[in-house]
Amino acid sequence: xxxxxxxxxxxxxxxxxxxxxxxxxxxxxxxxxxxxxxxxxxxxxxxxxxxxxxxxxxxxxxxxxxxxxxxxxxxxxxxxxxxxxxxxxxxxxxxxxxxx
Amino acid sequence: xxxxxxxxxxxxxxxxxxxxxxxxxxxxxxxxxxxxxxxxxxxxxxxxxxxxxxxxxxxxxxxxxxxxxxxxxxxxxxxxxxxxxxxxxxxxxxxxxxxxxxxxxxxxxxxxxxxxxxxxxxxxxxxxxxxxxxxxxxxxxxxxxxxxxxxxxxxxxxxxxxxxxxxxxxxxxxxxxxxxxxxxxxxxxxxx
Numbered sequence: 001x002x003x004x005x006x007x008x009x010x011x012x013x014x015x016x017x018x019x020x021x022x023x024x025x026x027x028x029x030x031x032x033x034x035x036x037x038x039x040x041x042x043x044x045x046x047x048x049x050x051x052x053x054x055x056x057x058x059x060x061x062x063x064x065x066x067x068x069x070x071x072x073x074x075x076x077x078x079x080x081x082x083x084x085x086x087x088x089x090x091x092x093x094x095x096x097x098x099x100x
Numbered sequence: 101x102x103x104x105x106x107x108x109x110x111x112x113x114x115x116x117x118x119x120x121x122x123x124x125x126x127x128x129x130x131x132x133x134x135x136x137x138x139x140x141x142x143x144x145x146x147x148x149x150x151x152x153x154x155x156x157x158x159x160x161x162x163x164x165x166x167x168x169x170x171x172x173x174x175x176x177x178x179x180x181x182x183x184x185x186x187x188x189x190x191x192x193x194x195x196x197x198x199x200x201x202x203x204x205x206x207x208x209x210x211x212x213x214x215x216x217x218x219x220x221x222x223x224x225x226x227x228x229x230x231x232x233x234x235x236x237x238x239x240x241x242x243x244x245x246x247x248x249x250x251x252x253x254x255x256x257x258x259x260x261x262x263x264x265x266x267x268x269x270x271x272x273x274x275x276x277x278x279x280x281x282x283x284x285x286x287x288x289x290x291x292x
Binding site: 023025043067 | 123125127130136139141142
């Protein structure tokens with residue numbers, strides 16, 4: 001799969017966490033399932049670090065060695081905005097393709 | 101120590117405190133291919149760039165650069181250290197909203213790190229012969245006689261003498277601080 005807005009690791013992680021809290025490995029597995037993109041551990045934790053710093057996700061209570069993360073209210077708003085922009089872009093592009 | 105431990109230790113200590121155990125857990129659940137190792141090392145580099153003090157990053161870069169030049173016995177003029185001194189000052193101000201003294205201090209620390217390979221080489225092996233641009237053999241810590249028989253003093257040799265390096269570092273760090281303050285002002289203006 002080629003790079004594009006739909007392959008942005010941060011959006012992929014936020015989309016995965018929209019379904020409930022998950023730890024790093026579970027996020028990677030789910031992203032591979034729903035998008036076909038295999039995030040490397042370095043890419044995953046770079047994105048998680050940034051998302052935590054931005055306040056878009058936060059650690060939940062740890063269960064053993066793995067610590068789950070959950071979306072914050074801010075993160076949910078950000079995800080909604082980004083997905084809405086992507087939806088607008090997709091519908092615009094598809095309209096253009098129909099008339100091409 | 102396993103490869104997984106080494107990969108986790110490649111990250112800055114402050115990052116490892118927060119995420120190190122989780123990363124180790126994820127690495128333990130998958131095979132370490134070349135791609136995964138490269139991905140983790142790239143992540144470690146990004147975290148160092150984000151978290152480490154600018155003087156450490158600039159100093160490490162110049163340390164490697166000076167070592168490389170020593171290794172290949174390069175005698176050409178090299179303005180890169182001066183650019184990095186300015187960068188260290190500007191970056192310190194930009195990152196920490198700090199003032200001129202901190203920027204100057206950062207550039208001086210970078211300058212000290214940049215001459216460590218030369219100083220070690222001098223202590224261990226004595227003056228190191230290198231080849232100057234005009235083909236003459238140069239001893240890095242002194243004047244040299246060019247192929248035309250003229251005594252020459254390359255400026256780059258002078259800036260590697262400790263006191264001058266420190267003065268150059270501080271001065272260029274202050275210059276960098278001005279650049280950083282200007283950039284910081286624009287950033288704040290855009291935010292406001």
